[in-house]
Amino acid sequence: MFDQKMLEIGYSQSTIRDLYTYGLARKKEIGEDKVFDFSIGNPSIPAPKIVNDTLVKLLTEEDSVKIHGYTVSPGNKEVRDVIASYLNKTFHATTKGDFIFLTCGAAASLAIVTKAFVKPGEEVITFAPHFPEYRTYTEAVGGVLVNVNPDKDFFPDFVDLEKKITSKTRLVIYDSPNNPTGAFYTEEVIKRMASVLSKKEKEYDHPIYLVSDEPYRELLYKGEEYPFVTNYYDNSIVCYSFSKSLSLPGERIGYILVNPNANDVNDVYAVICGAASMLGYICAPALFQHMVPYVLGHTSNLEEYKKNKETLVTALKEIGFEVVNPTGAFYLFMKALEADAEKFSEVAKQFELLLVPSDPFDYKGYVRIAYCVSYKQIVNSIPAFKKLHNYYKNR
Amino acid sequence: MFDQKMLEIGYSQSTIRDLYTYGLARKKEIGEDKVFDFSIGNPSIPAPKIVNDTLVKLLTEEDSVKIHGYTVSPGNKEVRDVIASYLNKTFHATTKGDFIFLTCGAAASLAIVTKAFVKPGEEVITFAPHFPEYRTYTEAVGGVLVNVNPDKDFFPDFVDLEKKITSKTRLVIYDSPNNPTGAFYTEEVIKRMASVLSKKEKEYDHPIYLVSDEPYRELLYKGEEYPFVTNYYDNSIVCYSFSKSLSLPGERIGYILVNPNANDVNDVYAVICGAASMLGYICAPALFQHMVPYVLGHTSNLEEYKKNKETLVTALKEIGFEVVNPTGAFYLFMKALEADAEKFSEVAKQFELLLVPSDPFDYKGYVRIAYCVSYKQIVNSIPAFKKLHNYYKNR
Numbered sequence: 001m002f003d004q005k006m007l008e009i010g011y012s013q014s015t016i017r018d019l020y021t022y023g024l025a026r027k028k029e030i031g032e033d034k035v036f037d038f039s040i041g042n043p044s045i046p047a048p049k050i051v052n053d054t055l056v057k058l059l060t061e062e063d064s065v066k067i068h069g070y071t072v073s074p075g076n077k078e079v080r081d082v083i084a085s086y087l088n089k090t091f092h093a094t095t096k097g098d099f100i101f102l103t104c105g106a107a108a109s110l111a112i113v114t115k116a117f118v119k120p121g122e123e124v125i126t127f128a129p130h131f132p133e134y135r136t137y138t139e140a141v142g143g144v145l146v147n148v149n150p151d152k153d154f155f156p157d158f159v160d161l162e163k164k165i166t167s168k169t170r171l172v173i174y175d176s177p178n179n180p181t182g183a184f185y186t187e188e189v190i191k192r193m194a195s196v197l198s199k200k201e202k203e204y205d206h207p208i209y210l211v212s213d214e215p216y217r218e219l220l221y222k223g224e225e226y227p228f229v230t231n232y233y234d235n236s237i238v239c240y241s242f243s244k245s246l247s248l249p250g251e252r253i254g255y256i257l258v259n260p261n262a263n264d265v266n267d268v269y270a271v272i273c274g275a276a277s278m279l280g281y282i283c284a285p286a287l288f289q290h291m292v293p294y295v296l297g298h299t300s301n302l303e304e305y306k307k308n309k310e311t312l313v314t315a316l317k318e319i320g321f322e323v324v325n326p327t328g329a330f331y332l333f334m335k336a337l338e339a340d341a342e343k344f345s346e347v348a349k350q351f352e353l354l355l356v357p358s359d360p361f362d363y364k365g366y367v368r369i370a371y372c373v374s375y376k377q378i379v380n381s382i383p384a385f386k387k388l389h390n391y392y393k394n395r
Numbered sequence: 396m397f398d399q400k401m402l403e404i405g406y407s408q409s410t411i412r413d414l415y416t417y418g419l420a421r422k423k424e425i426g427e428d429k430v431f432d433f434s435i436g437n438p439s440i441p442a443p444k445i446v447n448d449t450l451v452k453l454l455t456e457e458d459s460v461k462i463h464g465y466t467v468s469p470g471n472k473e474v475r476d477v478i479a480s481y482l483n484k485t486f487h488a489t490t491k492g493d494f495i496f497l498t499c500g501a502a503a504s505l506a507i508v509t510k511a512f513v514k515p516g517e518e519v520i521t522f523a524p525h526f527p528e529y530r531t532y533t534e535a536v537g538g539v540l541v542n543v544n545p546d547k548d549f550f551p552d553f554v555d556l557e558k559k560i561t562s563k564t565r566l567v568i569y570d571s572p573n574n575p576t577g578a579f580y581t582e583e584v585i586k587r588m589a590s591v592l593s594k595k596e597k598e599y600d601h602p603i604y605l606v607s608d609e610p611y612r613e614l615l616y617k618g619e620e621y622p623f624v625t626n627y628y629d630n631s632i633v634c635y636s637f638s639k640s641l642s643l644p645g646e647r648i649g650y651i652l653v654n655p656n657a658n659d660v661n662d663v664y665a666v667i668c669g670a671a672s673m674l675g676y677i678c679a680p681a682l683f684q685h686m687v688p689y690v691l692g693h694t695s696n697l698e699e700y701k702k703n704k705e706t707l708v709t710a711l712k713e714i715g716f717e718v719v720n721p722t723g724a725f726y727l728f729m730k731a732l733e734a735d736a737e738k739f740s741e742v743a744k745q746f747e748l749l750l751v752p753s754d755p756f757d758y759k760g761y762v763r764i765a766y767c768v769s770y771k772q773i774v775n776s777i778p779a780f781k782k783l784h785n786y787y788k789n790r
């Protein structure tokens with residue numbers, strides 16, 4: 001009677017959320033500070049002060065009916081225009097508010113874009129290891145997810161990318177900095193990607209949409225310039241969320257942006273609006289829409305993530321672990337000490353370390369460590385990582 | 396290349412939103428108070444004070460990381476438990492927090508429930524005239540929407556209901572009070588509906604889920620007791636939104652509730668969780684989740700809607716219009732003065748009256764008037780209604 005796939009997802013929720021739920025229960029059992037939960041990208045660094053200040057200001061000074069009222073489906077037009085100006089100034093881009101659709105965050109954006117462009121049997125390409133939900137949204141519409149292998153530094157293997165694109169390829173999705181590796185795609189990478197896709201668009205004579213999923217766009221630790229995809233490829237779409245940059249993981253506010261230079265841009269935007277309606281997405285939360293113009297360009301204190309990252313990377317390397325040195329986001333990708341990452345993650349639980357096995361990221365033999373936790377947790381967890389390493393050395 | 400249906404929805408957005416968008420533009424042209432926009436259920440009565448007070452209190456007194464942090468996908472468990480207790484106390488029900496899933500509002504809830512239970516070719520029954528999006532969500536998953544005719548008072552025709560249920564029927568959806576008629580389904584109506592469905596469940600030997608869509612549950616003007624569906628039918632699901640009762644139409648907070656007595660209730664709940672994941676719904680907006688326990692049982696000032704309703708109904712009847720006397724919600728269903736309600740709605744625009752033709756509600760010859768506007772607009776619009784009536788009398 002029920003769809004088995006849906007039922008399965010419903011029961012397991014996902015390895016990450018299972019671990020997180022386990023962590024919540026375990027903390028109640030043995031105490032909050034005894035469990036080293038690195039499972040979920042739930043920043044423990046507070047939102048910048050301007051977020052709550054703005055919300056309070058809107059709630060106390062503005063007309064309640066306006067602040068909580070409907071906007072048009074794609075979101076308040078002035079807000080969208082302000083976002084476009086901000087992007088144009090920051091990234092020397094040429095975006096337009098007319099082609100922005102405010103959404104209930106990144107998950108919503110990705111689900112909408114996938115629904116909009118992918119029919120049953122059609123293909124979505126992404127780069128392993130990747131955010132697990134790319135698979136969920138692709139399969140939800142009957143599509144097929146195709147993985148491109150990474151090179152040794154966890155950048156796309158372009159030879160493999162070229163091989164994997166077929167006449168059925170509708171979307172190519174990437175996130176940079178990457179979840180789970182923290183790898184940041186330089187301008188060089190984006191240019192090569194655009195060049196492969198342009199060639200293939202000509203070959204197959206139809207658009208292949210390049211979707212840049214950018215929740216971690218601002219989480220860069222070396223002051224790198226972010227290569228904004230619309231500057232490099234016409235048929236490009238940006239999915240953005242304020243959840244990570246502003247430490248608002250539980251809030252639902254983000255946007256989909258269509259490159260104004262996309263072929264048949266009005267149709268592309270309309271099909272996104274249509275898909276959103278069909279999935280029940282109308283009018284992103286109004287209060288948070290109105291907040292956006294005040295907080296653009298702000299981030300939570302990145303120095304704290306940087307300190308976490310450096311302390312943890314140094315400690316793990318000293319202990320003897322092999323880690324991918326991340327340049328962005330707040331994830332560390334660490335090689336498991338046995339081939340089966342799920343087993344390794346189970347063993348880590350014995351030491352109260354909650355590490356996400358890499359399998360749901362379509363990659364074997366690693367764990368993801370979300371280091372967006374308190375510095376105290378970083379420091380206190382190091383002995384547990386030592387015990388974990390010893391366990392494997394001695395068995 | 397694009398899905399034509401999706402493109403169409405994307406371009407038109409819906410008659411209601413088109414009218415609303417037209418109204419926004421028209422107001423800019425000729426002045427806010429010159430346009431009598433009755434198109435959209437966007438309350439112009441402010442949220443009860445406790446809403447903004449609670450939000451400000453949470454933002455200023457609570458830990459920002461907690462307030463904006465992830466919850467588990469179905470929502471904060473304590474919040475869900477509080478909702479269950481409130482429902483049990485208010486409606487003598489036996490609901491449980493374990494079977495509540497917090498969502499981004501009513502549209503989300505309906506889209507999720509439809510995705511969860513309806514496969515391509517399967518049927519959803521609803522009662523004409525009905526909320527247009529029932530069709531959108533049904534067709535989005537490849538299902539077929541089947542309309543049951545109303546009786547003369549706009550209650551379900553039970554003979555027709557019985558005829559329309561087939562082996563393919565998965566869901567029966569109703570909203571009470573109804574959008575667009577304002578009709579309130581008494582206990583008697585719910586009991587008869589339950590009785591027909593129970594008979595048919597036995598006949599076909601599988602569950603038929605009765606979905607009560609309840610955004611207007613609290614908007615009753617005669618102090619009627621609300622017959623809570625889980626008390627009358629085991630395989631029942633409630634979709635609730637705080638948008639209308641609390642005047643928060645632009646915010647996205649609501650829930651799906653599964654009757655704990657439903658057959659295989661764990662599977663039913665899991666398939667809803669799975670469908671939500673697939674559609675990109677994870678963790679309803681956190682700040683608003685945390686607000687819920689403080690505002691349960693509160694509503695915006697219903698006396699204002701009541702005054703609007705009475706003034707408008709009296710005036711329209713005096714002018715000579717035929718209206719369905721609404722007992723709840725904030726909609727008035729008025730007979731058009733020509734057979735084609737779309738044409739009638741176009742004519743009404745000449746008098747700056749924005750009235751939604753009944754066609755998108757799968758019903759002919761009426762218009763919907765959303766009277767959740769300022770009392771001033773009600774009073775000022777009356778001469779325009781007179782002119783509209785005269786126009787038809789004299790042509």
